[in-house]
Amino acid sequence: MSTATIDLAHDHDHEHHGPPKGLKRWLFSTNHKDIGSMYLIFALTMLFAGGVSAMAIRLELFLPGLQLLDPDLYNNLVTNHALIMIFGAVMPAAAGLANWMIPLMIGAPDMALPRLNNLSFWILPAAATMLILSFIVPFFPGGGTQINTGWTIYPPLSVQVGMSMDFLIFALHMLGISSVLASINIIVTIFNMRAPDMKLTQMPIFVWTWLVTAFLLILVIPVLAGGVTMLLFDRHFGTSFFNAAGGGDPVLFQHLFWFFGHPEVYILILPSLGVLASVVPTFSRKPLFGYSSLVGAMIAIMIIGMVVWAHHQYTIGMSLGAVSYFMIGTIIISIPVGLMIFNYMATMWRGAMTFETPMLFAVGILLMFSFGGLTGIMLAVVPADMQYHDSMFVVAHFHYVLMPGAIFGLFAGVFYWLPKWTGHMYDEKLAKIFFWVNVISFNVTFFPQHFIGLAGMPRRIVDYHVMFTEFNVLSSIGAMVFGLSHLLFLYIIIKTVRGGKQAENKVWEGAKGLEWELSSPPPFHSWTTPPKLAAS
């Protein structure tokens, strides 16, 4: 990879004009660092919005019976928590990292299409407004019923919901356009803007993960767009794509949704696993164990991940041949995912490891994401899934996949690169406190949900049997601590942005890569002259 020595004789520190002043700098920005920062701030805001709805859900489930929320509002919150977290928090945060780091890592002066970059970002606040409106319009006179479908918006229920569903469909269209435009930009940047002598096989793994993710987005987001467009037509223009009474089939929507929805899981986790490829070698002080096997694994995940979608729908009554295929395919995908995990473990093996906060998150990810992967194999097995389906076990499983696999990876990336972005070291002590509180409370929240799920507690139901009380109390206490712990994360970020010990250019002793050759923070315009890579 591109961790070769750099020819520093080249001028890459042009400051012939600085950033524009005031609001213009942000509204009309074409600078990848500014746009990256805006993505990250937006994602953090949405993380708190999605977190508030999660805490409301867990407060309701603290005890059996109806406590705070009526069933419709509960279902509304379940829906908006998922959509806000996926489309508002994780995807924009990953895009923020991509914007900040890809040009720095490949020696490009900026993204290939800077104006498109601006557009991709500024669609997001408008889409988020529509998304949030879809949850609150039912509270206004004439606003119709609340969205009670969950994030999967299955018909026929989604056809019957009031106008809030139209807001949601419009929001999904806008979010999809933003994602596709950003993906196009990322792919073009990676293919066309690399430093002249950087081959594809020399790129950092983080860049590779984003290349694969961007292709996945381009391939699957339009299918979601097609599905929700058909839903819109069923709702307003008299078609019956998903209406059995009119000759349609509601299961068709499930296929379209999960053709998008399953690769979406990899879209969420791949960039974070790419962050680990920078963090683990740095703090193990060893080169990455297997570069080409990691790249191969990612490509395998992309291909296999696109053809196993129906394991989310085992209970719809598919043929034996179909369920067998989807079961085997799903189990096979654990091989390349396992390859990535073992690659990182082998990188750590006999390394001179230190455990700064990014590394703590990396180790946490390997442990907890692997655990989520194991319960995923349980769910992949058809007869077992018939029992687990739609239970709290599924909730526990996908939170063990997505919290460590996506969000902890983003935390690792933020702590790893924050000194580079801001020029200040973060407070390591506070960051470690955040890690431990966050990880312990995460496990207190979600580990018990495996057991209440196996014992029969269904998900997406506002009330539950009294026999599940103890574990739900535990889970809710964990969730409150977990949610509030993110205020500490916010404090650490603000504190670091405002000041702190000056960061060196190469912040971490074991770090390698082009980004560490630039100053901390990097100049507003970096790599105006492409860097020259010495022979690796």
Add this chain to the structure above:
Amino acid sequence: MSADNAPERRHKNLRLAWILAGVALLMLLSSIPFWRGLLEMAINGVQ
């Protein structure tokens, strides 16, 4: 400078961007005609 503005590079970037946009459009459209039979059923009723 916010990007490499060399015309040749710019042309190359835009060409690839349009190709990728075409792929996205193809995925969008392929998800709809694939189910055209269902649309026909929806409009004409089950024959």
